[in-house]
Amino acid sequence: MTIVDSTEELGRRDRKKLETRAALERAALTLVAERGLAGVTVEDIAEAVDVSSRTFFNYFPSKEDALLGRSPRAEAELIERLARVPAEMSALAALRLVLLDEAERVQERREEWLLRLKVFEQNPSLLLKLFSGGAEAERRLVAAVAGRLPEGPSGTAHAELVTAVALTAFRVAVLRWSTVDIPLAGLVDEVFSQVAEGLPDPNPPA
């Protein structure tokens, strides 16, 4: 019906699963946007999709997780894309490219993401979970970045720092994007430029 592109090879079974998952996410997001996090129970969400609340928990470990919009694949794809970046590039430059790419994907779902960010704004506890993407995901990304660097402890240490800073910069860009109608890619590019220059203070308009 809509976007999805890799649905074709799946049987009815898996298609329904994806559909249910998506429906739960959508319901969770809209309901929470309307009534607030505390104003919506898992029961409500399940009800809206017409499944049992137990089923909800088969898809998401918690109410919050249904709101995060972190698909199981997203992370793996990020790492794949990183692997395709030429090895000559610095770690920071490589992450910049990959996250610019990511920015475009987010931009394509602008409405959905704005709704999500609005929900986050009202429930800051969620914000934390989102971008750090779970220590897990970040750790795997760090490993991938470390693979691009000379081996040894200093390489790992650098990978940890660069990755963490890059993700943070991305997060800052997304938050800014949610308040102004500028293409996300541009904002991401901008924050990365700042970081690459060592974050100097802006010059006072002379």
Place this chain on the structure above:
Amino acid sequence: MTIVDSTEELGRRDRKKLETRAALERAALTLVAERGLAGVTVEDIAEAVDVSSRTFFNYFPSKEDALLGRSPRAEAELIERLARVPAEMSALAALRLVLLDEAERVQERREEWLLRLKVFEQNPSLLLKLFSGGAEAERRLVAAVAGRLPEGPSGTAHAELVTAVALTAFRVAVLRWSTVDIPLAGLVDEVFSQVAEGLPDPNPPA
């Protein structure tokens, strides 16, 4: 009895409160270190301190919060210290100073923090909550940083980025510190140097 220094002006009532709070934190930390987050109930923690579990919730909104080691004052102090940094310094340099200071405080409580970090390692969900310190705290810090910069949207934007990156760098340093026995201040200084230089890849040992 122990450390605290500003306890003297308080009445018995408030002293007891602080004591209870500290005892709850201590109990939570040691119990969770022993049995894992899921293996400890609020009931257990309250029991260990000999108060009702209802009382536990009078002090902390959730089990997790008792583990974070974020005192109500810590944040305010951070901001105060920031205000005392000469205005000529760049935002990044100012944050560097303040966080170096913070590093020493953390170093003083090394044992406590190592225990805490061990708990975090085993329960990554906590990690997220900790350093970002809640969107709330970060927001206030951003405001304080913005106060150092020329007014206007670009100043705010810069403050958001610098603050987020600085906190992230600090976090990375703390995590590294938890795995090696090097003074935290040194590690913090190092990550800030990297950031100030734009995070270049380390040179391969020629």
Place this chain on the structure above:
DNA sequence: GGATGAAATTTCAGACTCTGCAACATTTCA
């Protein structure tokens, strides 16, 4: 087409988290 096995869903019971409220105990202070 219908039987068979695998996987998803549901139902049910139960442990745990967290909140509001009213009674109770203690500290503070006039």
Place this chain on the structure above:
DNA sequence: TGAAATGTTGCAGAGTCTGAAATTTCATCC
């Protein structure tokens, strides 16, 4: 010393999340 504040407790109750068993749905092979 007695009244006002403030902290603690027990209780009731809503909500989250998990495990296990029963049931339904789907893919497949004959």
